[in-house]
Amino acid sequence: MLSPLARTLSSAALLVLFAAGCGEGNASSSPSDPAQPLKVVATTTQVADFARNVGGDRVSVHQLLRPNVDPHDYEPSPADMQAIAEADVLVKNGVDLERWLDETISAAGFDGPVVDASQGVQIRDGNPHIWHNPLNAKTMVDTIEKAFAAADPRDAAAYQANRVAYDAKLDALDGEIAKKVESIPADRRKLVTNHDAFGYYLDRYGLTFVGSIIPSFDTSAELSAKQVSDLVAKIKATGVAAIFSEASLPPKTAEAIGREAGVRVVAGEDALYGDSLGPEGSAGATYLQMEEHNTDTIVNALRGTVA
Structure with a gap:
């Protein structure tokens, strides 16, 4: 078949x-x-x-x-x-x-x-x-x-x-990007995202990956009830300032975890572009625009400032 x-x-x-x-x-x-x-x-x-x-x-x-x-x-x-x-x-x-x-x-x-x-890139x-x-x-x-x-x-x-x-x-x-990320207080440079799409970004600019709503690179995967509980506990213990949703993924689970952990969820127009660029006219329409938008969103949320 x-x-x-x-x-x-x-x-x-x-x-x-x-x-x-x-x-x-x-x-x-x-x-x-x-x-x-x-x-x-x-x-x-x-x-x-x-x-x-x-x-x-x-x-x-x-x-x-x-x-x-x-x-x-x-x-x-x-x-x-x-x-x-x-x-x-x-x-x-x-x-x-x-x-x-x-x-x-x-x-x-x-x-x-x-x-x-990807030839020549260190994976x-x-x-x-x-x-x-x-x-x-x-x-x-x-x-x-x-x-x-x-x-x-x-x-x-x-x-x-x-x-x-x-x-x-x-x-x-x-x-x-490096200059903007350096403006985040060192103890607030911690990220929780929809899925682990930003590892190269975090490595390059010195941020810490705390966890993701989806437990793999594959966006079809789902957290178990225990994994959700563990992630909420980790968010609270590490003092994560925000959870970042992604434009190509539904924010429902991220918002539920955010409510349970008592932290802000960045979604909607401010959502990060992880797997895909945005449509023409959006903040992520080109690669350069996407990375600038993602950085400004992360920096503003982690610093506690308004874009």
Whole structure:
């Protein structure tokens, strides 16, 4: 019996094949054709943003995951399948975040280069949320630039120039985050979040992870009654100032724990962007905006100040 993902892939693949057979599909352009942009498929909102910054007007990016959608909930659409089939380059986050990707690529019939943006990043206990350290983002961007240059040598200089300009913004972001976090009193630099998505951020800027509402990197996991009781006790014992909900996850459990522990829960428009960027026009619409929003939210809550 086929799984729901397999059924979705089978249906989408059939639609793509039908369109191609009727002459409605577009043949993949040569990456060396100066009249055509490089066709890029990017899995997550973060790597799609990096790809757009590196590629500029020389790439056309099709993004698979939508803003504020949990990566574990993704199901490919026929448009996604066709974009994959016609892509010149496919970019993924890696670290086993996109567990559905190999099956999707196979169903789409894609045999081009798959770029693992996590290459060269020091992985923390299998945690796939590597982008929350801007220095890791620089490594990811460098990997993407090299892949674009290999696929489209004619525009290699443009990709390099775009990467250098974006690196400067990432360096400035890193320095600004460090400065803001240093303004939090040392005994208040403690974090409780929806799930363990911010390990790289905490390591980089010297905050302490007290616990999470979801007990793993997988957002489908749930706390047991004992784990909830233990987390409430830990929050009270450590003097945690706030619990941070995430924009892509429901805040209900976090709010219940917050009430029991007697601490503020940061949710709604102030929620952190953990797994995904936000939609266009939101405080987390780009990677740079997301990290600035997250930092300002954390700093204001832990300092007890108003944004």
